[in-house]
Amino acid sequence: MIQHQIEQKLREALAPSYLKVLNESYMHNVPEGSESHFKVIVVSDEFEGKRLIARHRAINNILAEELSDHIHALAIHTYTETEWQALDAEQVPLSPNCMGGGKG
Incomplete structure (x- = not known):
């Protein structure tokens, strides 16, 4: 399971709190039971002093x-x-709609 x-x-890798x-x-136009679109919310001391791009690169690495074999889309939200x-948990952005087509 992905x-x-x-x-x-x-x-x-990150020992998140x-x-x-x-x-x-x-939420996307994929077969039922698919594991291709994910959202991750990660809170870790590893992000301290790192810019957003460095945090995202860390997750991507x-x-x-x-990402190379299974995941089509990954929404990444990183915080110290x-x-x-x-942050109010409700402020975590919603994932955007898939550009590959909506649910029919």
Whole structure:
């Protein structure tokens, strides 16, 4: 299961204080049960002092295998503990609609 792989790899690499991996494939025009569209919310001290692009590159590097073979879309939301504490969880952006076609 791809979702489990994503969770395991991110936990091992980043030791997050908060991690949420959402399979959003059901929102897209893909076969039922697909694991191709994900959203990750990661809160980790590893992001301290790093710009957003460096945080995203870190996630992309950790999940390089999954991104090359299984994942069509990955929404990445990264925070330090301080940023997360200041954020209302409802402020985490919604994932954009898939450009490959909507649910029919």
